[in-house]
Amino acid sequence: MDDELRRWAATWKQMEGLDMDIVRRAQSAYRIDAVRQLLEVLGAGVGVVGFAWWLGWKLSRGEVSAVDWVLVGAECCALVYLGVFFRNSARQRAKSRELLSDTPQSLVNDLMQVHERELHAWVNKWALATCGLVGVTGIAWTVITTIRANAAGKLQSPALAWGALCFLVLSLVALAVFGRYRVRFLRRELSSLRDIQRELDASERGGL
């Protein structure tokens, strides 16, 4: 280390450590993350148990209508979706922790690959068309069945049936809105990662 670098290093190391208890903050963030994960799983579990209890109660009274079976189908789809979501998010967390001990170039390259894969999954035309078709057909069929059951006076609790249907439609709309924002975010993040990659590579090509 020459004089110039030593002088800069001395100034650099004068930088005061932040006035914060790093250990305490790290522990607290770690705990919050663990509680969040636990709540996610608990919430999903309570939903499943509640639904199973409701279905069991209906079955025991022999009151299960066509609409109820549609709700069972929707619940099963939601369960599969949640299962895939939890598995993917756990994998992503593990992968992103693993990446942190990689070199910066590998980290950026791998993050770009992960983001590109997710972006591809969100904007895949075939998947979007299938989801749209299944969603719209399912909702239309449920609406028609509910109207018919209501007209025939077979609907035990119209408010609950319409409420469940509204909830399903709102959930799908929420998913579409989330997807739109997620795609935008992924595109922006990919663009910034490409900039960072260029900055990291520039030095090796002779620039700074």
Add this chain to the structure above:
Amino acid sequence: MADADRVFAEFGAMLSRVAAMYAPPGADREDLVQEMAVALVRALPRHRGDSSLRTYVYRIAHNCGIRRLARRRAAGAPLDEAVVAAPTPGPEREVAAREGVERLASAVRTLPLGARQVLVLALEGLTHAEIGEVLGLAENVVSVRLHRARAALRALLGEVADETGERHGR
């Protein structure tokens, strides 16, 4: 957290300095240090000793910085690399010293990322071989990058090299 406590005691100040390379002073930098600390706690059990703990910790800290940089840019946050802290009140010499430190940190933050990383690791006292280990670069690449980073920093700080090789502020 026993291992983590030991690592924080040894590398805590270093985490703040590396964070200074990616974030201006304030809540943002504190958040980054916390993120680095949490990442370290999680990554420590995976350290198998094939690299020194020091280079492992630096690598994780830099990677957290890069992730934060990507997020900030993606969120369209204003480029804060060159933001300088507002002068804080206090004895004159102390204020001058703080300003000097933040002037250097601010100049470092304006350098391109690759140059910034090499320079900060050199300021932290790592050898070229260690810098290469942290960043996954060959030693000769580190030397070239460091040489250019120093020239750029000198220009940013307004320092000139006279014929004897000594540097002076303009």
